[in-house]
Amino acid sequence: MGGKIKTWKKRWFVFDRNRKTLAYYADKHEVKMKGVIYFQAIEEVYYDHLKNAHKSPNSSLTFSVKTHNRVYYMVSPSPEAMRIWMDVIVTGAEGYMQFMV
Secondary structure: OOOOOOOOOOOEEEEEOOOOEEEEEOOOOOOOOOEEEEHHHEEEEEEOOOOOOOOOOOHHHEEEEEEOOOEEEEEOOOHHHHHHHHHHHHHHHHHHHHHHO
16 A cells, blocks of 8 residues: 655645635645545554654654555644644544534
């Protein structure tokens, strides 16, 4: 499952509770989305304690968002930002699942 990380590219993420998505853009000024992660597709959000993302610019701040089709490796600017993003993404995905039950 998954592939090799070829290069790291900086992306700007936008959490949208109403659309139930985590959209990403080339930068914060871009209007055209590069891609989207739907809450319903998120299976796991976890700290990359195994360091699978060994080519990360900062492996201690790398976390993963696993969906049905791929794993997104994300690097945050600080431990606090990483914790907040992980909590927000998990809350969004769990909220979607609770709403559907």
